[in-house]
Amino acid sequence: MRQYLRILRTREARRLLLSTLPARLAYSMVGLSLFFHVLQTSDSLTRAGLTIGINGICGAVSAGVRGSLMDRYGQTWLLYILVPSYTAMLLVVSFSANSSLLLAAAAVLGITAPPINMSSRPLWKIAVTPDLLRSSYALDVMALHSMTIFGPILSSTISLGLSGSWALRTCALLIFIGGMALATSPVSRRWIPEEKVPGAVSLWKSPGIRLLMLEGAFIGFGWGAFDVGLPASATLADKAHLAGPIFACMGVGTVLGVSFAGVISKKVSSLRAMIMSYGIWVLSVLPLLFIFRPSPTLFVVAFLVGLAGGPLPVFYWEVLDAVRPMGSAVAALAWIWAFEGAFASAGAAVAGHIAETWGARYALAITPLAVLCGFMLILFGRRILAAADRIPSEEEVGDALVESEDARTNG
Template identity: 40%
Template structure:
């Protein structure tokens, strides 16, 4: 854990931690808060799924644009606009959503207001820690993200079921306002300068590696979008709705523990190889989801899935950094989130209908099939367009190749 102690002593580290946590709690609450609110006012799983999908679709479709704003203008101006807009949109959604149509429209508008929060924090950690501490920094940031995902779903479920669905959305907006205000006051964020682009550097989607990652992200988007609706639906139909938030929190707890362990102890493992291993295990666990009872067995399975997700997030950040074009520190991640989130939002919207026509187990079977795509693609990519990520952080693949023998060495070797 020495690597983390060194990180926490760096000036500005606690600004990032204190700003990241409440803002990410807001993000981790939003899907369940919207789901419970719309289900409450419409008594329809299909309408709730469509509203969650509308939020995710508009949020993800505009993520790339918000990322480009940050890469062009810095962090302060975009955050000053989007943070209060998001907080207000949650208040409006909580007060004025009374039917399926209004709820869907307001959820879509709230998605448009999502601030470029996570994508702004990542380059700040990279700048603060430097390449020699990048894996530990990404692991710590991943742990913070998963800690928020640990608290957010449980908080959203408790508030929505024990107090009111409106209050859950109001708390969501309050958390984003608090986190955004702290991040905006951070000297690191205010002084952050966008990375300059090299002359002749190809555009983001002209990069074969980014296109490849976008395709992989689309498959994972389907899987994650379906899980976000199928799990709450299965607990409701089984009469175990109280455990919904705890299921997602168990996954987040596993991700925190495993992600921190990887950041502290795994220093020289190539990121793309790490993705192949972690995503293969995750796919195997997802194959069990349709056959697992939505109670304590599912809680343990979600915890086990989190043990793969934490390291996978760290390896994924490093893979993007290794293959992205220069000058796209924020927009590369934003563009990939646009693809994954848009497809995931569409999958969320369809999942409610699939469940009404069949069952949550059938939806989870479809999800498991899409989970198998990721490790296969990462393995293929590691031998091609993602080869730059086949070296440990801070090193290039050419540094790992054996040095070619000189003509003098060859002569000496063959001379008796």
């Protein structure tokens, strides 16, 4: 507790933490807000899923480009361009009821998503002294996942109490405040990208990166289906107001899971911890094959999915750091997100059509099947990831904790 107080007494650390909160809250609201806005204006689950899909695929494709630009030129100027653009597009979408205009605006919205999480991750090394670095990472992750708990609740409350358009306008205000606060912070201006090692293998030729990209495609497709299948199930059961609380319940489980990961990662190698955590996660999502209607049981399942899946991103990013080429600290993460996000958008579009045509239970069934496929890829391809079969250093554990910041978001 004393270390956390020391961090909060540091002016730059306090500003860094507070500046990211509004933007992270906005990102945790955007998906559900966009879903309800399109559903309310078109009365079509298929169009809602398609709009989210287009938004996701555009955000995913541009994530890799944005990450590469950050590795080369820094982050401040990129935030100055993307934050106002993203805010403007959110407002355009919120005032639009035309299906074609919504699709076009959603595409631009994805392309202009500010890389908030990618930008904030490396700044803690500047904001605090080395002895406080590990605690600052933990504080940052707790703040992030706290926003993922409140975001869906706030989004569903505004969307159903007022309208999805007002939820999107709330997101616009939050992203502008948080994004500009981060862009103008002294630590952002002082950050210098990691230098590349001459003669090192390129990102695209790395076998480990290729395997993780393929795995990310399966996971992205499955969770894109989940992000649409869950609110679709709640809507079709005339319990749309439960979608946000169920997502929030999963967020609570994720917070607890992340805290558990820090203990495990000190005792076993990153790769072994990832495989064990992945296996437990597979078991936690299998009930979605049978439990799909909003009920107390689904709340329990969502909590267990979050609890089991919480540690996995930490070990995943430890493995990524072990196999990626030097000089690709941001780009490697960004291109993984690009593949995952592109397939998430496809999963969202497919799930929306399936939910409307055959029922939400079949849309939700995509998630456990996709997670199982991803697990089998890692299990049978573990030799390719052998460089991660070691116990990580304290700094690597901290980096992984921060990199685990909601891999399912664009920012």
